Amino acid sequence: MIEILTPREIDRARATGALVARILETLRRRVEPGVTLLDIDAWAKQMIEAAGAESCYVDYAPSFGRGPFGHSICTSVNDAVLHGRPSAVVLRGGDLLTLDLAVSLDGIVADSAVSFLVGGRGSAEDAALIDATERALAAGIAAARPGARVGDIAHAIGAVLAGSGYPINTEFGGHGLGSTMHQDPHIANTGRPGRGYLLRPGLLLALEPWAMLDTAMLVTDADGWTLRSATGCRTAHSEHTIAITEEGAEVLTLRGPAADG
Template identity: 55%
Template sequence: MIELKTPSEIEAMKPAGRFVGSILKDLKAMTKVGTNLLDIDDYVRQRIESCKGAESCYVDYAPDFGTGPFAHYICTSVNDAVLHGVPYDYKLKDGDLVSLDLAISVDGWVGDSAISFVVGQDADPEDLRLIKCTEDALVAGIAQAQPGNRLGDISAAIGDVARSQGYTVNVEFGGHGVGHVMHGDPLVPNDGKAGRGYRLRPGLVIAIEPWFLATTDEIFQDPRDGWTLRSEDGSRGAHSEHTIAITENGPQILTVRD
């Protein structure tokens, strides 16, 4: 069921969004060559435990698309992994492409956001182009989140950006409603037809999250952890996400990182 938030409820969601955004901003600045993924996970744990009213949305989360409960505080996807990456004992290398996806509840309201970046100095220009495409697609999708538009307008804008830059789009996983739970209705695919689908209304809060792979749109679930989604051909992936509220005055980003 799609739930619309009141203006006061959207205000109540902002602390969670700001908290998630601030952690991702700090992690991007802190993550270097040699940083261990488990240290990233532990840093998020400490930040959550230090914030009154904050709870992880990931620990013990067990949806039908994963194998067993997720046991960590953040998703860390590296190189050919693009979604749901499980932190493990791995030290990042120069040139690794890292995607960090974080969802936290504060006082019962959820913020959900993701960023991708390259670690170190040896960045492949193609990785940077892929990351920028997800960011451009996110901007385009948010721009279409206007009252009176349709859900398909957001999806079409995302897909158009991907195709214009030579990437294909997988629609198995995409954006979603956000509120008291991390994953709610409606689904927000990363491709679609403009003018189709649910009519956008003030009070709708959604996560918009373009993710693309360099040379394929096919993924598989890593059998070693039952969660991490990797590209079928080993090519790299990138992921950008914001939680936004649709208001009378247009979209408002709740997971700001500035």
């Protein structure tokens, strides 16, 4: 299913995107060594409910998971890159943490992810990996405009990731959004320009470049959800929700100063 949103629905999407951005930025500020992944999940749940919204993950039970997911946010650490299920794991300084949050507010979903180093310190290799996913995301956003195609976005993302020396996995990638979290079109993290679905105003997309340091292969934890690099290498993941407008791509999940809480 592909939904084309009305201008009024895009306004609602802006509100959802702002909420997701605010929660992620607040969580990022709160995270420090000694915090557990379950702490983060509890904070996210509290903020989502206080806003009158719902997490898209609690009842999420796709064919590839062992569901339902049962938590409010994905928390992936170090070699975990996607669908990290919150647990009692205690974060340490230098851990590479990814927070991935999808929320529904007033019937419209927004989805975003951010990777960062706990305690603000880590290796130059980790910092470069995070930076590559952020640059790939920026390139994908720049390629998204009316009349372009999904392949143009995928190609722009893949050019940055491959140019930075990282293998690319195409099993999981970006996707359409609207009244539900995962819709068509699928947006792989590499592709051929000029191919795929034609972009038009009213389309809501989640672009999410992610990379692993030295492999394109994933393995799944015993929890049936957490996806890790097959070699145990570090990983990173950056994501924004965008709306295709007459002028181009509007980023709905830009993070700024977090609200207290």
